[in-house]
Amino acid sequence: MNTPLRRVATVMLVMFLALMGSATWVQYVQAPDLNADSRNVRTLYREYGNARGPIVVAGEAIAQSVKVDDPFGYQRQYTDGELYSAVTGFYSIVNGSSQLEHAANDQLTGRSDQLFFSRLRDIITGRKPEGAAVETTLLAxxxxxxxxxxxxxxxxxxxxxxxxGRILAMVSTPGFDPNALATHDSAAASAVYAELAAADGNPLRSNATLETYPPGSTFKLVTAAAALESGEYDASTTLPAPVTLDLPQTTATIGNFGGGGCGSNPITLADALRVSCNTAFAQLGMDVGDDALREQAERFGFDDASLTIPMRVVASRFPQDPNAPQTAQSAIGQFDVAATPLQMAMVSAAIANDGKLMRPYVVDRVRAANLSVVSQTEPEQLSTAVSPGTAAQLTDMMVGVVESGSGTAAKISGVQVAGKTGTAQTSSEAAPHAWFTAFAPADDPQVAVAVLVEHGGSAGSEATGGRVAAPIARAVIQAVLGS
Structure with a gap:
């Protein structure tokens, strides 16, 4: 009789252990994945049932949760939604979230470990939980x-x-209105998402951080930096500057913008940057070598796939193992060189900051619902991109670009602007991209900016970085300095 009882007891014990193990697995191991599953309606009701924290610019909420009379309780509402869409992204019951709404979700919902004591206080006092406010670095x-x-x-x-490294402005066009995605009408939100996803220019994807482009002549700053850092060049070093440069190992050639010369041959490094001489920089790139160019690019932040602001940023890239003709093309920002607008702003910012590259960030601080500061972003140096001496030489050369070179459209009365133009070819069928990157004031930099206008914008094939992008940079610089 004891044997059958022992067998039944053993089976029951195994079943009990299996039940406990299964429950433990679901409640503890699988819990994060189950909570994050978009099909989990309980998670949606729990998140929407509490007030999500606001996203703030200069004390004003640009995204906040408002009380609504439906089963969800709260709905996200955006002020100037299209203006800030590249930063806020969207928060949707059927389409998930993007950009800062996604990257700062734990803070906005109040689930972050930083907010543990705030949650504990809410439990003790019986106060309804609220998310934290995320205050940005943006200047309206x-x-x-x-x-x-x-x-x-x-x-x-x-x-x-x-x-x-504070990000003062970040705009991507075309943008979108996040309010249309925040609606609790699932069918309407899905329809809007599908329309935006199929729209020309992919408004849902930020051109500032999630798309890369050939940087064209703005990359000559990196090439010039590599040359200066080698110790074999300075701003007065002369470079060959033919009308057309014959490339080795091929019948291909590189010419200058408009098919003309660069004013003189040879030409100083400073003047080559001032007039954006392709042939001089292509030869310089081959002389310096692809390894030096790549190392210099990486010191400015290229090929860093780990960068977040806290939103994800795609890595800008310099090609691996290019041959001599490809190195010549790379030195002028063509071939397989690709950069985000954020990356080119980082190049100018590092030069402006005596060669020190600071980590860019868009979240200044996080405040709990009782307004106590639970986290504050502290500036952090990412790298030493160039020496202070090289930064000073590059600054003088960039001032020349704006004072009497290809970037005169960025001039500001009473303010010395340091800049570099870029006109990047993409294909024979498409107009070039127009670029401009700059910082100001040159002697006391307060802002570094990069502007990209895809395929020349309204100027089309007639576009240049100096004509199309430089005036936009000038307006942004004036807005910062006037604030």
């Missing part, structure tokens, strides 16, 4: 200047405070 005036400058053109603008 700079954001508006960037958006108005781009107008109906597709492109992006990023402005950074060089000494800290």
């Amino acid at each position: 005036a700079a954001q508006r200047a960037a958006r108005e400058g781009l107008g109906d053109q597709h492109g992006a603008v990023v402005a950074i405070e060089p000494s800290t």
Whole structure:
């Protein structure tokens, strides 16, 4: 009789252990995945049932949760939604979230470990839980200047405070209205998402951080930096500057913009940058070598796939193992060189900051619902991109670009602007991209900016970086300095 009882007891014990193990697995191991599953309606009701924290610019909420009379309880509402869409992204019951709404979700919902004591206080006092406020580094005036400058053109603008890495403006066009995705009408939200996903220019994807482009002649800053850092060149070093440069190992050639010369041959490095001489920089790139160019690019932040602001940023890239002709093309920002507008703003910001590259960030601080500060972003140096001496030489050379070179459209009365133009070829069928990157004031930098206008914008095939992008950069700089 004891044997059958022992067998039944053993089976029951095994079943009990299996039940406990299964429950433990679901409740503890699988819990994060189950909570994150978009099909989990309980998670949606729990998130929407509490007030999600606001996203704030200069004390004003640009995204906040408002009380609504439906089963969800709260709905996300965006002020100037299209203006800030590249930063806030969207928060949707059927389409998930993007950009800062996604990257700062734990803070906005109140689930972050930083908010543990706030949650504990809510439990003790019986107060309804609220998410934290995420205060951004953006300047509204700079954001508006960037958006108005781009107008109906597709492109992006990023402005950074060089000494800290604070992002002062980040605009991507075409943008979108997040309110249309925040609706609790699932069918309507899905329809809007599908329409935006199929729209020309992919408004849902930020051109500022999630798309890369050939940087064209703005990359000559990196090439010049590599040359200066080698110790074998300075601003007065002369370079060959033929009308056409014959490339080795091929019958291909490189010419200058418009098919002409660069004013003199040979030409100083400073003047080559001032007039954006392709042939001089292509030869310089081959002389310096692809390894030095790649190392220099990486010191400016290229090929860093780990960068977040806290939103994800795609890595800018310099090609691996290019041959001599490809190195010549790479030295002028063509071939397989690709950069985000954020990356080119980082290049200018590092030069402006005596060669020190600061980590860019868009979240200044996080405040709990009782307004106590639970986290504050502290400036952090990413790398030493160039020496202070090289930064000083590059600054003088960039001032020359704006004072009497290809970037005169960026001039500001009473303010010395340091800049570099770029006109990047994409294909024989498409107009070139127009670029401009700059910082100001040159002797006390407060802002570094990069502007990209896709395929020349309204100027089309007649576009140049100096004509199309430089005036937008000037407006953003003026907005920052005037704020």
